[in-house]
Amino acid sequence: xxxxxxxxxxxxxxxxxxxxxxxxxxxxxxxxxxxxxxxxxxxxxxxxxxxxxxxxxxxxxxxxxxxxxxxxxxxxxxxxxxxxxxxxxxxxxxxxxxxxxxxxxxxxxxxxxxxxxxxxxxxxxxxxxxxxxxxxxxxxxxxxxxxxxxxxxxxxxxxxxxxxxxxxxxxxxxxxxxxxxxxxxxxxxxxxxxxxxxxxxxxxxxxxxxxxxxxxxxxxxxxxxxxxxxxxxxxxxxxxxxxxxxxx
Amino acid sequence: xxxxxxxxxxxxxxxxxxxxxxxxxxxxxxxxxxxxxxxxxxxxxxxxxxxxxxxxxxxxxxxxxxxxxxxxxxxxxxxxxxxxxxxxxxxxxxxxxxxxxxxxxxxxxxxxxxxxxxxxxxxxxxxxxxxxxxxxxxxxxxxxxxxxxxxxxxxxxxxxxxxxxxxxxxxxxxxxxxxxxxxxxxxxxxxxxxxxxxxxxxxxxxxxxxxxxxxxxxxxxxxxxxxxxxxxxxxxxxxxxxxxxxxxxxxxxxxxxx
Numbered sequence: 001x002x003x004x005x006x007x008x009x010x011x012x013x014x015x016x017x018x019x020x021x022x023x024x025x026x027x028x029x030x031x032x033x034x035x036x037x038x039x040x041x042x043x044x045x046x047x048x049x050x051x052x053x054x055x056x057x058x059x060x061x062x063x064x065x066x067x068x069x070x071x072x073x074x075x076x077x078x079x080x081x082x083x084x085x086x087x088x089x090x091x092x093x094x095x096x097x098x099x100x101x102x103x104x105x106x107x108x109x110x111x112x113x114x115x116x117x118x119x120x121x122x123x124x125x126x127x128x129x130x131x132x133x134x135x136x137x138x139x140x141x142x143x144x145x146x147x148x149x150x151x152x153x154x155x156x157x158x159x160x161x162x163x164x165x166x167x168x169x170x171x172x173x174x175x176x177x178x179x180x181x182x183x184x185x186x187x188x189x190x191x192x193x194x195x196x197x198x199x200x201x202x203x204x205x206x207x208x209x210x211x212x213x214x215x216x217x218x219x220x221x222x223x224x225x226x227x228x229x230x231x232x233x234x235x236x237x238x239x240x241x242x243x244x245x246x247x248x
Numbered sequence: 249x250x251x252x253x254x255x256x257x258x259x260x261x262x263x264x265x266x267x268x269x270x271x272x273x274x275x276x277x278x279x280x281x282x283x284x285x286x287x288x289x290x291x292x293x294x295x296x297x298x299x300x301x302x303x304x305x306x307x308x309x310x311x312x313x314x315x316x317x318x319x320x321x322x323x324x325x326x327x328x329x330x331x332x333x334x335x336x337x338x339x340x341x342x343x344x345x346x347x348x349x350x351x352x353x354x355x356x357x358x359x360x361x362x363x364x365x366x367x368x369x370x371x372x373x374x375x376x377x378x379x380x381x382x383x384x385x386x387x388x389x390x391x392x393x394x395x396x397x398x399x400x401x402x403x404x405x406x407x408x409x410x411x412x413x414x415x416x417x418x419x420x421x422x423x424x425x426x427x428x429x430x431x432x433x434x435x436x437x438x439x440x441x442x443x444x445x446x447x448x449x450x451x452x453x454x455x456x457x458x459x460x461x462x463x464x465x466x467x468x469x470x471x472x473x474x475x476x477x478x479x480x481x482x483x484x485x486x487x488x489x490x491x492x493x494x495x496x497x498x499x500x501x502x503x504x505x506x
Contacts, residue, residue, distance in 0.1 A: 057408050080414060088412035094405040098427050107423060112414040153409075160414060 003030040010063035023049045025219040036190050038206040039199045041216035047199040055086045087157030091169040093149040095141040101152045102137040108160045127155040147178030167198040215239045307462025315445045318383035326391025333396040351389035364454045379451035394436045398429045431502045438495030442488045
């Protein structure tokens with residue numbers, strides 16, 4: 001089976017005044033359809049950069065990335081097609097503050113999928129109902145809690161029927177008591193057969209949901225395996241130390 | 249919102265201060281020992297002899313007309329220069345920065361003289377055209393700065409979200425950036441437009457018929473400068489009050505719809 005995402009020796013670096021920082025050092029990765037992959041590791045390890053390179057929010061210096069059969073290096077058109085096949089959830093939600101919850105979810109349907117206004121609205125209503133926000137469709141992001149905003153963001157990302165859902169620290173900006181409402185919904189999405197890549201610091205969540213866990217450190221995939229392997233029997237010294245540091 | 253009640257003596261102090269200021273002002277006018285008479289101004293609003301608008305109304309029309317055209321041209325040009333200010337192409341950007349600096353850091357009066365007497369002589373320009381051109385260029389420099397600031401402050405996260413959704417650059421600009429940028433730009437823009445209406449009084453020096461020029465003519469005929477300038481100031485005040493109020497109303501409407 002051809003993998004849905006195929007990264008081959010992807011490198012990325014940027015120069016500061018004093019030195020060149022390598023964020024990704026020749027990383028290769030294959031993700032199969034339906035697979036749930038969690039990315040863990042210390043900050044600055046390259047997790048977010050890896051995730052953001054998959055829908056070309058972060059340009060890479062060398063290597064190649066193929067998503068849903070589209071090679072990202074090839075053309076602007078390929079980038080646009082990949083972005084239509086992927087949804088993304090951000091740490092700080094990034095809802096559009098001038099649009100209501102409903103409009104936030106509907107905008108992709110109208111602009112990208114070219115649905116009519118009324119079709120888009122009724123589809124958006126369904127999606128918001130699925131994330132438990134049927135009563136809040138007309139509220140603006142400023143009037144929603146962090147957990148509610150992130151649920152709107154999930155509905156928005158799912159609206160255009162993506163094949164892959166990219167989640168960049170989806171619960172890091174939430175108050176502790178709001179984390180569960182978001183992880184619960186992501187769990188449902190995972191159960192529906194969605195292919196997901198999740199950068200997370202919630203180790204319990206990663207352990208529950210992941211088919212495969214990647215430990216990224218200093219720009220490389222330092223260790224990978226099933227959730228059991230990674231959390232119960234870490235092999236490398238660095239991973240052992242990381243898990244110890246976060247008191248897992 | 250949590251609001252705290254202020255102690256009563258704050259208001260008492262305020263009333264006292266305003267009272268002292270008011271008495272001072274009254275004393276100053278009373279001490280002038282001047283025989284105030286506004287009645288003659290009626291004829292300058294509406295000319296009874298020919299039954300047509302008088303000097304002041306003509307001047308008011310001139311001010312409105314010149315300001316309005318300058319605001320429209322200045323805003324359009326300002327948006328264009330504003331986008332050039334953030335282009336990555338260095339030569340264009342430098343030229344745009346230079347343009348903005350020249351028009352923001354020199355007096356409008358000098359700009360007006362240069363445009364009318366030097367450029368205007370070379371390519372034959374009426375005083376009105378020279379006035380509108382100068383005010384438009386001057387206005388565009390400020391609008392460009394306001395536009396640049398708003399665009400550069402725009403949250404990158406929202407743009408990432410729009411890209412990730414698959415919106416094109418144009419769709420992002422049209423549906424995500426523009427509505428929010430417009431709302432943020434409105435208060436500084438209205439301030440700039442009010443300023444421009446006042447600055448438009450400078451075109452009187454190249455004998456364009458505006459409110460200020462009319463006032464000068466009325467004074468020359470009537471010798472009643474205090475009353476004339478008082479009324480002219482009042483007209484400018486009302487004109488700008490209308491402009492700011494409309495601006496505030498639009499601002500409120502944009503906020504309500506968000």
